[in-house]
Amino acid sequence: MSEFLKIPTELPDLFLIEPQIFKDQRGFFMEFWNQQAFAKIGLKLQFVQDNHSRSQKGVLRGLHFQDPHPQGKLIRVVRGSIFDVAVDLRTSSPTFGRWWGTILSEENFRMLYIPPGFAHGFLVLSDWVDVIYKATDYYHPKCEGGIRWDDPELGIEWPLQEYGITRPLLSRKDESWPSFSEWVHKKWGKL
Numbered sequence: 001m002s003e004f005l006k007i008p009t010e011l012p013d014l015f016l017i018e019p020q021i022f023k024d025q026r027g028f029f030m031e032f033w034n035q036q037a038f039a040k041i042g043l044k045l046q047f048v049q050d051n052h053s054r055s056q057k058g059v060l061r062g063l064h065f066q067d068p069h070p071q072g073k074l075i076r077v078v079r080g081s082i083f084d085v086a087v088d089l090r091t092s093s094p095t096f097g098r099w100w101g102t103i104l105s106e107e108n109f110r111m112l113y114i115p116p117g118f119a120h121g122f123l124v125l126s127d128w129v130d131v132i133y134k135a136t137d138y139y140h141p142k143c144e145g146g147i148r149w150d151d152p153e154l155g156i157e158w159p160l161q162e163y164g165i166t167r168p169l170l171s172r173k174d175e176s177w178p179s180f181s182e183w184v185h186k187k188w189g190k191l
C-alpha cells in the first residue's frame, strides 16, 4: 500500500498531504486516495462526490462553504498550479477567522485536506489548471455560502502581483459574497 505523509499547518485539522510518487522511465504512478492508508495517518474519511474544475490564469473561485451540509475536501491539482486557501469558520476553533494558503501544483504533487467547517478558494497561477477534489458530503446548492475573496479582515495574501494578475476573474456569484463580519453578524448577530 502507498504511504501518505500528513503535514500539519497553522490551522488545527487542516493538513497538507504528500503522496508517494513512483517514477520510472515511462513517467510516474501515484495513488491519490486510499481509505486504509489515510486512516493509518489518522484521517478516517468517507467521500461521496468527486469534482473537477478547469480554469484559466487569474481565475479566483471562492471563498465557498456549505452550511448546513459542510463538506470536507481533498484538493489535488492534476495540471498547472493554484494558490489554495482555507479559512477557519469554526466558532469553537482557536483559529476562528484565520486563513492558511499554499501552492498546490502538478509539479509538487501536494494535496490539501480541508475539514468541514472551512471556507475554500483558490487563485489560478498557471495558464490553465485542472483541479480535482473529493467531498465528504453532496452538493447542496441551497446551503451554499460565501465570503468575499478580498475581505480586509481576513487579509488573505493572494499572490496577484507575483504572478502578474491585476484583478482576478470571478463569477458573478463570487463578486457578490458578503464580508467576513457581515457573514458573522448575519449568522450569529454580534459574536
Ligand SMILES: Cc1cn([C@H]2C[C@H](O)[C@@H](COP(=O)(O)OP(=O)(O)O[C@H]3O[C@H](C)C(=O)[C@H](O)[C@H]3O)O2)c(=O)[nH]c1=O
Pocket (backbone or CB within 6 Å): 051, 053, 061, 062, 064, 065, 120, 121, 122, 139, 171
Ligand atoms: C460545486 C458544484 C457545482 N455544480 C454546478 C453548479 C453550477 O451550475 C456549476 C458551477 O458551479 P460553481 O460556479 O459554484 O463552481 P465553483 O465556483 O468552482 O465552486 C466550487 O469552488 C470552490 C473552490 C469549492 O471549494 C466548492 O467545491 C465549489 O463551491 O456547477 C455542481 O453540479 N456540483 C457541485 O458540487
